[in-house]
Each structure stands twice: as structure tokens, then as C-alpha cells.
Amino acid sequence: MIKIEFLGPIGKASIQMEADTLADVSAKLKEDASLTQWLDKCAVALNDTMVNDLSIVLKDGDKVSILPPVCGG
């Protein structure tokens, strides 16, 4: 199982899913209407490292974090 956590203002509880790649995660999250407004502007971290490749292969216990637009300072 892969854990998906939604950070900051997304305000959605973490979920778990079966997924082989980040492309699988994308396909499943796109089915969730509450995320429609977020996905196109969110960045992604895998086990706390920023990633930018949908073909990355996931393994059991991985954590995928969804990071919405930021404004520190």
C-alpha cells in the first residue's frame, strides 16, 4: 500500500492505495472531485524528496506528499 498525504490548505485526510507508479496515483486521484482544483498546481514528494517523473516505480510503504502552492515569509 502507498500512503498519500495532502499538505497545507488542501485539508484532506491521508489515504492509502495500491499503485505501481506515480502515473497510477495520478489516475486514481483524478477520480476524486475534491482534488480537481488542486492537482494541476500541486508539486509531489516521494518519501520527502521532490519528484518530477510519473514513471517512478513505487514500493509498499512509500509515502507520496501532495504540496499545494506555497508562500513562506
Add this chain to the structure above:
Amino acid sequence: MELYQGSLDTKEIFGRWLDEQASSNYGAYIPFVGTIRAEDGIEALSFDIYEPVLQAWFDRWQEKAQALGAVVKMAHALGDVPVHSSSYISAVFSPKRRVALELIDTFVEDFKANAPIWKYDVINGERMYAENRSTPMDGSGLLA
């Protein structure tokens, strides 16, 4: 990197950083202070931080600074920070001023664009995401 609940004690932190480097032979110390301005009826700003990714972001900057013979420092607030107090400070130490002046610019600008921190306006005790002032991080839209 230092995180604090609520407003930063800027004088204590800057003073301590200065003391820590007192014998390091750096010729330049350039601090930056971010202060909450009273505007649009806000009483405070409030912040969420994702610390593991922030720490990794900061560590990469520390490596870049070290390659230039410099040191970067930063402190940020968590939770509510009232107007006219500080939520973010950073600083650069370097042997000569030019490196520090350029580094504080690129470091603070990249901080605004890529540090995983979320800002909320606090008005009448309500916390509202500052969406129109926020920037998608590098690589955003991967899952869209």
C-alpha cells in the same frame, strides 16, 4: 534552520548567529527580516510548514553556500504571527560582501518559490489560505 511557534525573537536570533560566527573570519554578515504588514484588515498571518522537505531544501542551499565559502541561516514561524512582528528571518555570512549580497537575493527568492510553507490570512480569528499570493512549486502539475 530554526522553527518557532509564533513570532520570532529577531534580536535574540540574529545576536546568537553573530556570536556563533564571531571567530569565523567572515567579512560580511547580511541579515533579512520579514515583518507582517497591517493590510487588508488582517490581524495576523498564520503558517503551516512541511518540515522534512523544508529541511532538505535548506540543506541543499547550505551546500551551495559552502561551495562559495559562505553560510546561510534561517528561522521561520509556525502558527499565528501578529502584524508588526516577524515570521521569517535569514542571513548570509561570507568572507567578502559580494558573495553574501548575491546569495541573500537568490536564497530569499528561491525560499519564496520553493520552501514548503503555506500562508493564511487571519481576519476576525478565521484562517484563510492566501491562495492568490501563493506560487506553485517547481514541478507542479505532475499528477494533473
